[in-house]
Amino acid sequence: MDDVIIIGGSFAGLAAALQLGRSRRKVTVLDTGLPRNRFAGHSHGLLGHDHKPPLEILAEARRQLARYPTVRLVNARADSVSGAIDNFSVFTGDGESLAARRLILSYGVADQMPDVPGFAKGWGTSIVPCPYCDGFEVADQHWGLVWSGPQSHNQVRLFHDWTDRLTVFADGHGIPPDIRADLAHRNTPVVEGRINEIAHNGGHTAVNLETGGNVAVDILFAHPRNKPSASLHESLSLATVDTPLGIALKVDERRETSLPGIYAAGDLANPGMPSVTLASSHGATAGISAQQSMLV
CATH class of the missing domain: 3.50.50.60 (FAD/NAD(P)-binding domain)
Known part of the structure; x- marks a missing residue:
């Protein structure tokens, strides 16, 4: 059993994995490789990485995570989630069944393009x-x-x-x-x-x-409406908040959702401005909060 399964491996998910890996917690990160900002040529405002292509930053982050033996990166989609704190089950699109004590949801949102040519x-x-x-x-x-x-x-x-x-x-x-x-x-x-x-x-x-x-x-x-990139939060009946452009998961200051043991970070749980800096910060907070919640 993993300590934490992270669903979504962009800025928020990898920031959470880094904190957990450095805490020597066993972590699996599930990611489909389709970050929201993949269309952007450059990412700005992230300290130390200003004006770098976002996919380049993420690739370097994955290379750095390879030095932590307890972190496993898996290119797969999470199809379903069930269970409760200390005993969550995640089934992937590849047919793998995973178990973990905690979950971090960071699968982001997808912008809904208007039907306007160009x-x-x-x-x-x-x-x-x-x-x-x-x-x-x-x-x-x-x-x-x-x-x-x-x-x-x-x-x-x-x-x-x-x-x-x-x-x-x-x-x-x-x-x-x-x-x-x-x-x-x-x-x-x-x-x-x-x-x-x-x-x-x-x-x-x-x-x-x-x-x-x-x-x-x-x-x-422009600010088209967006929606979560997956529907796992719906099957878990997690509380949400309405925003002018869509919904976001409701979290507390520790990034914990309405269901104990499940945390959320990144655009999925940020009703304000989308930002790689905020996503990374919230991901790190979620990872640390999940780790501290398992202390005995």
Whole structure:
């Protein structure tokens, strides 16, 4: 029996495995090799790894984990989970049956691409969600923001730390008059009409509208809805919290979920800003919390 099974081996999962491996706890990490930020050319804001490709960072992390004999990395999907604290069972897509005293869920979320031609093609490169991840590299350029709801108003306020050239695309959303007045005060134009297509041409992004017009920007920020990459939390009946873009697992300060012995980290349990720094921090916290919960 393992001490801990970690389901999901991106930044959060591997950070948890590192802490547990250094504690000489027996750990199995199950991972499908499809991290959320695999579409991004570079990852930013992670101390010591700024401006490195995310897949390169993860590959190096796996190489470093190889020095810990109690950590096993397995390329497999967890198909089902059952049991309770000190006696969890995990069945993989390869037909393997595993047992552990604790579980850490870090299988992340998957962004749900809108049915707009060109959106998926540009995701992670010319269409991005996070100014902390990509804002510095495109500072002072012309930014576009696809309005997704009330939370977009705060994005407008936030973006002005990087650029004074911002265009909002309403994309069919009704923007209240008071917010429109504030956008006008900030010299932020609003383009009406639903987005019909997004074209990528020579470093610029052309947002084509159903009305027939188009607006060119240097970078487009958008926040599509997301959903957990697996449904294991549903079969376990874990508590969740609603966010403007989807759901997240509810955890306490130790990253423990509503079911004792199960911890969660990364975007799956972060209702705020997605970040490799936060994912790594939360993963390390989950690993340490799981280890300390097994002390006698």
